[in-house]
Amino acid sequence: MKKDLSLDFDFTAIEKRLGCSRRTFMKFCTGVAASLGLGASSAVAMAQAVADPARRPPVIWLHGQECTGPTEALLRSEQPGLAHLILELISLDYHQTLDTGAGHQVEEAKKKSMADNKGKYLLVVEGAIPLKDKGIYCKIAGETMLDITNEAATDAAAIVAYGSCASWGGVQSASPNPTGAVGAPQVLKNKTVLTIPGCPPNPANFIGTVLFFVTYGKLPPIDELGRPKWAYGRLIHENCYRRPHFDAGRFAKEFGDEGHRKGYCLYELGCKGPETYNNCPSLEYNNVGGGVWPIGVGHPCFGCSEKGVGFEKPMFSLSDVKTHTPPNAFPNIDHRPLGGNMSAAGVAVASAAVGAVIGASVVASSKIKKQEKAQKQPKSS
Amino acid sequence: MKRRDFLKTTLTTTLGSTAAVGISSQSVMARGNLKPAPDAVGMLYDSTLCVGCKACVSACKKTNNMPPVQAKNKKDTADFARDLSSKTLNVIKVYRNGNLAVKDRQINGFAFEKRSCMHCVDPGCVSVCPVTAMRHNPITGIVTYHADACIGCRNCMVGCPYNVPQFEYENPFGQIQKCQMCNQAGVEKIDKGGMTSCAEVCPTGATLFGSRKSLMAEAKKRMALKPGEVYNYPRGNLDKKPSHHEKEIPIYKKHIWGEKEAGGTNVLHISSIDFDKLGMPPLKDRSSASVAETVQHTLYQYMALPAVALAGLAFTVAKNSNNDKDNDNKGDKK
Amino acid sequence: MSTHKALPGRILSLPFLVFLSIFLVGMYFLMQRFVFGMGEVSNLNGGFSWGIWVVYDVVIGSALACGGYALAFTVYVFNKGKYHPLVRPAVLASLLGYGLAGFGAFFDMGRWWQFYNIFLPNNWNFNSVMLEVGLCVTAYIFVLALEFAPAFLEKIGAKGLLKVLNKLLFLIVALGILLPTMHQSSLGSLLIAMGHKVHPLWQSMHLQPLLALLTALIMGFSIVIFEGSFSAVGFKEKLQTHLFKNLSKVIIWLLLIFLVARFATIIFQGNISHLLSFDTNSLLFILETALFTVPLLILLSPANRSQGSRLLIAAVCMLLAGSLYRFNAFLFTLNPGVGYSYFPSAPEIMVTLGLISFEIMAYIVLVRTLPVLHHEKT
Known part of the structure; x- marks a missing residue:
């Protein structure tokens, strides 16, 4: 029978540390495990990993060209526990926004942590990295972001690019891209960089990824753009609750029209859901609830988490519908469902009939031949 | 003698019908493609x-x-x-x-x-339908179907280039x-x-x-x-x-x-x-429908050709029916 | 006066019972077609909307029933009274063939309960080849019935009616020649509007009516020989080889004209490449042409012409050739569009075989009850 695996574990310490009940904590872990597509046992494993202070990974968190949106979004998550939890999951050794220290002191701390935790720390990059003019357009403590990133990446156990800017350059990289901004994967070409794009990205996608890392010591499976598959495996269009309107051809034609008020599909207003991979429809945003995410509040998806879409495509131009590209349920040009193919019975009956005609003719012909011979013989004799 | 006549007549009849069809191919342009309705x-x-x-x-x-x-x-x-x-x-x-x-x-x-x-513009289905169940609206150009006239011969399906x-x-x-x-x-x-x-x-x-x-x-x-x-x-x-x-x-x-x-x-x-x-x-x-109609109208315009043929046949048959009896008698005598 | 006599003997025989059972199976499936719709029994689809019910029962079936037409042509237009003995059985076979072609057209009609629409002049579309075929075939069935009526009237002894009929016979016979000429050529014209769907080797456009007419005549003469031979074997009658012998000379000319017209069309249309591609279509063409050429070679030899068995083989070849020509054009090589396919379903074929069985049974019954077959006084 089912057994509550968490019962064997002493949660007193974690209850104290996180300031939440065991029940809330387990619920959280189970939720994260579920959104990762993992089972109850993984939830327990995660809970144990989090509860064990020794397993908290040290984290170096860098900021490049950006608005600090990802961090701000994380801190302002609606459920107060979320940010707290995230910060409690990790040992945040260096974070330019959150560090209480400043100046040389903080830089020293970073260097010390990196040296102490060589090969063990998690590197989080937030913001784009300018390459033009040797990267002089973004400097921290006199060093370029390019150098800082390269240095920090050398001994990192894993690298996470958090936000669209870090994932491919984001808004900075939009044409004409004056500073030559790129994302972390473009700088760290020889390393595996997990990307969590979004502007800002959903903190839930970060926490799930980090929890996985804490629990299993490796990053979750990623796609060819470095995105964790569990969060970016599907197009927004695929899970969108306005999708039935799309399929039925019910579109809002302009903001405020009848269709818009009725909650019809926003495709004609330029929704990029059909070409943007993210889990917004299922998680909405920041656990605010009540349908709070762009499409939920009646604005077309902007495609913030999709390279080449957000910041690139005009806001109201129509998107390419990726769900509707083959292989998908489209009939081929030559597909004819109403068959008419040969059946064994059909062939058998047809050939029997033709055979009967030919056979009967041959028999009749030979009979006539005999008859004629019989007629001839008396004559000749 | 008789056999030669026989073959001669066979040949002339066949050539005659070939000529009739030949004429039809010559007067092919009689029915070109239909033109688009101006307000289609x-x-x-x-x-x-x-x-x-x-x-x-x-x-x-x-x-x-x-x-x-x-x-x-x-x-x-x-x-x-x-x-x-x-x-x-x-x-x-x-x-x-x-x-x-x-x-x-x-x-x-x-x-x-x-x-x-x-x-x-020149719909095959309308052209082939024997009972005018397929119609072509002269103003809108829309091809419509009328079940009350349709006998279900499905010639429209066959005559439609696009099925x-x-x-x-x-x-x-x-x-x-x-x-x-x-x-x-x-x-x-x-x-x-x-x-x-x-x-x-x-x-x-x-x-x-x-x-x-x-x-x-x-x-x-x-x-x-x-x-x-x-x-x-x-x-x-x-x-x-x-x-x-x-x-x-x-x-x-x-x-x-x-x-x-x-x-x-x-x-x-x-x-x-x-x-x-x-x-x-x-x-x-060129639409196949226009070719078919040209051939058909050449052969059956005002039913003139069939009428002439019928008259000729009736005359020949009447004449030969009498001869026929003679022939029969001859045959019997033999 | 008449030398036509009903054939003595039992109607029920083993072959008759075989035909009866095929007929009953066919009728079972035909009933299904009327109860559940055509899709239940046939393999018809969006591309192939005409299956064997149209192509065999109507297009080929009517050509196989052209014996009466071919003989009427010979006897009355070319004044060959000696063929008279062949006429009445041929007319009977034609009447049965055409009657079933008409019935075939009826049950193939998707909206059969509205069949009368084709007879209402306000519906007529004079551009339609199908209209000509429909009206003309219907008229010809009545003409055939009148042509065959003497056999029935003799049987019941209605001498007054017989006299009236004989007076009008010239008109009936004239119609009996004109009408098949019209609709048999039109059956070819049906292919013109099908345009690109018909394979280039069979799409002769303006020559379609002529080729169809020639095959109808070839098949008409062949079926006379075929039926005569089978009557001789089946009913143990005397074989009329001496009559067939002379008919075969006409056939030679028809075959020659047909083959010349056929190849000339293909050459002038520049479709030789299709002929030499040796794909299924080209092989079907070669088979069909062989079936037209072999009887020509057989019949060209005078020795063969006086041999009943050889004549029968030639006739069967020509019947298969003519049937294959129409099957090929309407069905086998038809390409309605990419992806479509059609092969008749077993029930569909059974319906057709049931009708053929009915035709044979009816022929046997009528030949044994009415004065149809000709007997020389001995």
Whole structure:
């Protein structure tokens, strides 16, 4: 029978540390495990990993060209526990926004942590990295972001690019891209960089990824753009609750029209859901609830988490519908469902009939031949 | 002697009929292709704009009160229409090649293609129908079907170059089903100044409604633009304040299907893929219907030829019937 | 006066019972067609809307029933009274063939309960080849009935009616020649409007009516020989080889004209490449042409012409050739569009075989009850 695996574990310490009940904590872990597509046992494993202070990974968190949106979004998550939890999951050794220290002191701390935790720390990059003019357009403590990133990446156990800017350059990289901004994967070409794009990205996608890392010591499976598959495996269009309107051809034609008020599909207003991979429809945003995410509040998806879409495509131009590209349920040009193919019975009956005609003719012909011979013989004799 | 006569007559008769047919081939131009009605309405399907949302398919079903086509052995309500049928008058199909990497590319790409009635300018189905159950509206150019006249011979299906009319084989009291441009009795969207349902719902303007003239001009305009240029594509009804959206001009094949094929069609198609790849038939400029009608009218104009033949035959038979008796008698005497 | 006599003997025989059972199976499926719709029994689809019910029962079936037409042509136009003995059985076979072609057209009609629409002048579309075929075939069935009526009237002894009929016979016979000429050529014209769907080797456009007419005549003469031979074997009658012998000379000319017209069309249309491609279509063409050429070679030899067995083989070849020509054009090589396919379903074929069985049974019954077959006074 089912057994509550968490019962064997002493949660007193974690209850104290996180300031939440065991029940809330387990619920959280189970939720994260579920959104990762993992089972109850993984939830327990995660809970144990989090509860064990020794397993908290040290984290170096860098900021490049950006608005600090990802961090701000994380801190302002609606459920107060979320940010707290995230910060409690990790040992945040260096974070330019959150560090209480400043100046040389903080830089020293970073260097010390990196040296102490060589090969063990998690590197989080937030913001784009300018390459033009040797990267002089973004400097921290006199060093370029390019150098800082390269240095920090050398001994990192894993690298996470958090936000669209870090994932491919984001808004900075939009044409004409004056500073030559790129994302972390473009700088760290020889390393595996997990990307969590979004502007800002959903903190839930970060926490799930980090929890996985804490629990299993490796990053979750990623796609060819470095995105964790569990969060970016599907197009927004695929899970969108306005999708039935799309399929039925019910579109809002302009903001405020009848269709818009009725909650019809926003495709004609330029929704990029059909070409943007993210889990917004299922998680909405920041656990605010009540349908709070762009499409939920009646604005077309902007495609913030999709390279080449957000910041690139005009806001109201129509998107390419990726769900509707083959292989998908489209009939081929030559597909004819109403068959008419040969059946064994059909062939058998047809050939029997033709055979009967030919056979009967041959028999009749030979009979006539005999008859004629019989007629001839008396004559000749 | 007699045998020679026999053969001679056989030969002359055969040559005579050959000559009759020969005349028909000479006077072929007597019935050329029909010309487009000046105010014909139509649609322009731009395959490069189609995103495959199938909104047109479901809108069509709704307007025509047609049930979803179910997948084999499944009783679900989702539509699995795979081809035109008596329950599906409009269907989006896909052209696939190689790794399907790029839309609207012939090699290693894919493209969508709409199948629905082309509303021919010189419709084969109208020409072949013995009982005028298929009619061609002289003003709108819409090809309509009238079940009250139909005997179900299905010559329209055979005579349609695109296999559009579909018979309800599964119904013992079935009828032909075909797109009537949402202008059938009880719907009459066009007469009321509206547009077809498929054009109405199309979010990209891939199916655009309008008069054949303005659609033809629109198609030519798109062909003339450079690929990559941003063009403001109209949606809905081209002649009545269409909404627009911007998109880059793709690499079109410089071919407007329906401009000339078999006399042309009121529903025009443009695409980045060769039309034979999209399942369009190998049509010549002259409609087969016009050839068939020319032959038929040459042979049967005012029933003159048959009447003369009948008179001649009656005379010959009457004469020979008398001889015949003589022959019989001769035979008996022998 | 008449030398036609009913054939003595039992109607029920083993072959008759075999035909009866095939007929009953066919009728079972035909009943299904009327109860559940055509899709239940046939393999018809969106591309192939005409299956064997149209192509065999009507298009080929009527050509196989052209014996009456061919003989009427010979006897009355070319004034060959000596063929008279062949006429009445041929007319009976034609009447049965055409009657079933008409019935075939009826049950193939999707909206059979509205069949009368084709007879209402306000519906007529004079551009339609089908209209001509429909009206003309119907008229010809009545003409055939009148042509065969003497056999029935003799049987019941209605001498007054017989006299009236004989007076009008010249008109009936004239119609009996004109009408098949019209609709048999039109059956070919049906292919013109099908345009590109018909394979280039069979799409002769303007020559369609002529080729169809020639095949109808070839098949008409062949079926006379075929039926005569089978009557001789089946009913143990005397074989009329001496009559067939002379008919075969006409056939030679018809075959020659047909083959010349056929190849000339293909050459002038520039379709030789299709002939030499040796794909299924080209092989079907070669088979069909062989079936037309072999009888020509057989019949060209005078020795063969006086041998009943050889004549029968030639006739069967020509019947198969003519049937294959029409099957090929309408069905086998037809290409309605990419992806379509058609092969008749077993029930569909059974319906057709049931009708053929009915035709044979009716022929046996009528030949044994009415004065149809000709007997020389001995």
